[in-house]
Amino acid sequence: MRTTESHPADTTTEPLGADVVVIGAGPTGLLLAGDLAAAGLAVTLVERRPAGRSNLTRAFGVHARTLELLDTRGLADALEATGTRLNRMRLFGNLSLDLSRLPSRFDHILITPQYEVERLLEQRAVDAGVTFRHDTSLTALHQDADGVTAELTGPDGTPFTLRARHLVGTDGHRSTVRTALGLPFPGTSVIRSIVLADVRLTEEPTASLTVNGTGDTFAFIAPFGDGWYRVMGWDRTRQVPDSEPVDLDEVRDLARRALGTDHGMHDARWISRFHSDERQAPAYRVGRVFLAGDAAHVHSPAGGQGMNTGLQDAANLSWKLAAVHRGEAPDPEALLDSYQTERHPVGTMVLRSSGALIRLAMAHTPATRALRAVATTVLGVLRPASAKALGMISGIGIAYAPVPGGGRASGRRAPDARLREGRLHELLRSGEFVLVAPEGTAPALPPSAPTGAARVVRATWTDPARRTAVLVRPDGYVHWSSR
Numbered sequence: 001m002r003t004t005e006s007h008p009a010d011t012t013t014e015p016l017g018a019d020v021v022v023i024g025a026g027p028t029g030l031l032l033a034g035d036l037a038a039a040g041l042a043v044t045l046v047e048r049r050p051a052g053r054s055n056l057t058r059a060f061g062v063h064a065r066t067l068e069l070l071d072t073r074g075l076a077d078a079l080e081a082t083g084t085r086l087n088r089m090r091l092f093g094n095l096s097l098d099l100s101r102l103p104s105r106f107d108h109i110l111i112t113p114q115y116e117v118e119r120l121l122e123q124r125a126v127d128a129g130v131t132f133r134h135d136t137s138l139t140a141l142h143q144d145a146d147g148v149t150a151e152l153t154g155p156d157g158t159p160f161t162l163r164a165r166h167l168v169g170t171d172g173h174r175s176t177v178r179t180a181l182g183l184p185f186p187g188t189s190v191i192r193s194i195v196l197a198d199v200r201l202t203e204e205p206t207a208s209l210t211v212n213g214t215g216d217t218f219a220f221i222a223p224f225g226d227g228w229y230r231v232m233g234w235d236r237t238r239q240v241p242d243s244e245p246v247d248l249d250e251v252r253d254l255a256r257r258a259l260g261t262d263h264g265m266h267d268a269r270w271i272s273r274f275h276s277d278e279r280q281a282p283a284y285r286v287g288r289v290f291l292a293g294d295a296a297h298v299h300s301p302a303g304g305q306g307m308n309t310g311l312q313d314a315a316n317l318s319w320k321l322a323a324v325h326r327g328e329a330p331d332p333e334a335l336l337d338s339y340q341t342e343r344h345p346v347g348t349m350v351l352r353s354s355g356a357l358i359r360l361a362m363a364h365t366p367a368t369r370a371l372r373a374v375a376t377t378v379l380g381v382l383r384p385a386s387a388k389a390l391g392m393i394s395g396i397g398i399a400y401a402p403v404p405g406g407g408r409a410s411g412r413r414a415p416d417a418r419l420r421e422g423r424l425h426e427l428l429r430s431g432e433f434v435l436v437a438p439e440g441t442a443p444a445l446p447p448s449a450p451t452g453a454a455r456v457v458r459a460t461w462t463d464p465a466r467r468t469a470v471l472v473r474p475d476g477y478v479h480w481s482s483r
Helices: 027-038 064-071 076-080 114-128 176-181 248-259 306-325 332-361 366-381 383-394 424-430
Strands: 013-023 043-046 084-086 088-091 095-098 109-111 131-134 137-143 148-153 159-169 187-201 210-213 217-223 229-235 265-280 289-291 433-437 456-460 469-472 478-482
Touching: 013 027, 013 148, 013 306, 027 043, 027 114, 027 306, 043 159, 064 076, 064 306, 076 114, 114 306, 137 176, 159 176, 159 306, 176 289, 187 248, 210 248, 217 248, 229 248, 248 265, 265 332, 306 332, 332 383, 424 433, 424 456
Parallel strands: 013 043, 013 159, 043 131, 088 210, 159 289, 433 456
Antiparallel strands: 084 109, 088 095, 137 148, 148 159, 187 229, 187 265, 210 217, 217 229, 433 469, 469 478
């Protein structure tokens, strides 16, 4: 097993250092690297931070689809023990979305700090054999027909190179990988001078998750479950640089104006100011190099979809890279191209939906306030409209284009069915395709299935009346179905 390590100062050149190099050890990079190593690939994860230093977390909500993906890796139950489950989201004062209607075992949003997600994913990556190179930065990269050469700088400033068949940039919105590729990152700043704080409250909010806007201000409060609360606030009349100091009095004032009370905030353990952009790279793949997470897309914090979208990027890409490296993809280039085809539209959708939410929260003109009133009324009264909104925010409703000849269910999320051999999510923990068929049948795999038949886990329906055969991808989406 490859061990976790910091980069030694005397390393020079490694012509074939890894199958895949991942740049950036946030949640997206950790999940991707762990998946690839679990599939048998040699993976090096490069991180500019020293070992043991966690990000100052901004993400704190884990949505249902992400919890399902973590369940297929055996991590969801451990993560759920670290936070609070919320079954309702209250938006704009009079709209409450019922998450318990989600068609998932995880019919809620889990409020837990990003560092808890990172802790579990990092341990999994270590156990799978990922080689970590901390306190190391990418300075340049070069591609050729056989691989990618990454030029890196180690802890003491010594340059060295690392070569791999593929490289993935998961290094955040200031991605050095994206810059090295020469890719633009078009977009704008959607909101400036947002303040964040982790505080204790004297008075517990009546709603588990509270958001409200008053025109010039909005505020948000969510519990971590351990006595601490995350507060986010914004003031239209106070647009200052991120470097401007912020204190608890400013946070209290924002909460009072937006929510009517500050709930007795005290003992802040962390306060920060930041701005939020809406940006998306035009390409998630350039040759042998890929982008995922914030390196590929950033958007407003509304809906809490940032970390979740990145983790879902990683789950989509990892099995495709593994299939190509193991020689199991009937058409390797087409399979790798499908990462862009499937995930770029999702990134665009998240930009639009989170942008719409933040603009509704910021509504201050009579016209935009009227629009917000109409939107909240529609979502509150029309069940199909609220179900669609929940599907987008939670990720449960995300689907991909069907495979030609793949059947009606192709491209859709596969529910966690109970099978003779166990739950579908438990069977997907092998990292392989799962073929579910009626008992006593052996359907032929479609030509687009992986070429290694041994890599397909076979299972049977518990209901003998079910006559459909379904081939489920490692990321939990239906590849093919047939009667």
